[in-house]
Amino acid sequence: METAGDSDLTGEKQNEGRSSVQDRSSAENSPSASPNKPEQKPEQKKTIFSKGKKRKKTDKDLNAPKAPLTGYVRFLNEHREKVRAENQNLPFHEVTKILGNMWSQLPSQQKQAYLEEAEKDKERYMKELEVYQQTDAYKNFVARQKAMKKGEGDVNGAEGNDDLFCSACNLYFNSPHNKREHMSGKKHFAVVSSQMDKSEKHVEKANGRDSSDAKKVEENSDSQPLQIPLDGDIPIFTEEFLNFNKARENELRKLRKVNTEFEEQNAILSKHIENMKKGIDKLEGERKEQQNEISALQRHLAKLRQIISRSFVDIQIPGVTDPLTSETVDSFVAKLQQYIQENSKENLELTSRIKDIIASLDYPNCLKEVNS
Numbered sequence: 001m002e003t004a005g006d007s008d009l010t011g012e013k014q015n016e017g018r019s020s021v022q023d024r025s026s027a028e029n030s031p032s033a034s035p036n037k038p039e040q041k042p043e044q045k046k047t048i049f050s051k052g053k054k055r056k057k058t059d060k061d062l063n064a065p066k067a068p069l070t071g072y073v074r075f076l077n078e079h080r081e082k083v084r085a086e087n088q089n090l091p092f093h094e095v096t097k098i099l100g101n102m103w104s105q106l107p108s109q110q111k112q113a114y115l116e117e118a119e120k121d122k123e124r125y126m127k128e129l130e131v132y133q134q135t136d137a138y139k140n141f142v143a144r145q146k147a148m149k150k151g152e153g154d155v156n157g158a159e160g161n162d163d164l165f166c167s168a169c170n171l172y173f174n175s176p177h178n179k180r181e182h183m184s185g186k187k188h189f190a191v192v193s194s195q196m197d198k199s200e201k202h203v204e205k206a207n208g209r210d211s212s213d214a215k216k217v218e219e220n221s222d223s224q225p226l227q228i229p230l231d232g233d234i235p236i237f238t239e240e241f242l243n244f245n246k247a248r249e250n251e252l253r254k255l256r257k258v259n260t261e262f263e264e265q266n267a268i269l270s271k272h273i274e275n276m277k278k279g280i281d282k283l284e285g286e287r288k289e290q291q292n293e294i295s296a297l298q299r300h301l302a303k304l305r306q307i308i309s310r311s312f313v314d315i316q317i318p319g320v321t322d323p324l325t326s327e328t329v330d331s332f333v334a335k336l337q338q339y340i341q342e343n344s345k346e347n348l349e350l351t352s353r354i355k356d357i358i359a360s361l362d363y364p365n366c367l368k369e370v371n372s
Helices: 004-029 071-086 092-105 108-132 136-152 176-183 186-223 239-311 329-342 348-360 365-371
Strands: none
Touching: 071 092, 071 108, 108 176, 108 239, 176 186, 176 239, 186 239, 239 329, 239 348, 329 348
16 A cells, blocks of 8 residues: 555656656757758748728718819829720729829810819809708708717717718718818808807806906905815816817817818919919910011011012002002002902013012022111
């Protein structure tokens, strides 16, 4: 019969045997024990990327007017099929890149045509949207959006990318582009400014009440000793002030967003202005060149009139008594042509005489003689 001590000794021996076997097996598997055996690389763990959140589907207003297209989008729609047919092997993003390069290299005059069409479409959309916002269908859609937003429990009051509702103006838009256009307009800024003025007046009234209360406290402090709560629970901010502060933070966030959009628009407009200046300089250079050509042609024409008036001084036309000068040579030549056409057979000698005079002119060396 084995005792407890014997069983402990037996267990220790078994553990020592197992550890020695493990040491031998590890020594055999080590690189120094088997140099000819290739070293096994540790298995690489596969990296699993978490899927992003699916974008929440927004309830689109099917009755809203069709959103306007920008000049760039109009250019893409007009040339996409042609470019895709010419480059059938290229993927979609490469085709779009080619179209973008075509748009950037497009002359200013052709690009302006697309921009003017986009501006007309935008004016059309704003008029239709203003009319649509007065209908019952729009009011029902806004009420449905408010109910959905309230059901989702927007605690922080922050607007997401799919939030198309303008709380300041109480308007809902069918796309982020339309909301950005509205928030960059004068109407939205007027509403926000009026709300901020009301808030400032409200703060001034609250400050006036606080100052009057402070005066009362100072008057009472002279007669009564100062009592400070020991627990430190001093009511510094009221609920009304906290709500006002939260509303101001929301407005500031919206204004920062609008400011960022305006900075982007200013950058685009600055680039357009630079391109327009280059175009104006180019047109000014062409105008000067054409003006110089016109001046040269006018001088050339004046010299020709002098030469013709000298050469045709001996030719007489019945009924014409005015002397032939550089000022009257145009009317003289017109009357001479009419006279010859009316009596072409009888004026063959006059016609041959005129041909001889013209042939005797050493053109264009005769112009140099006029200069001298």
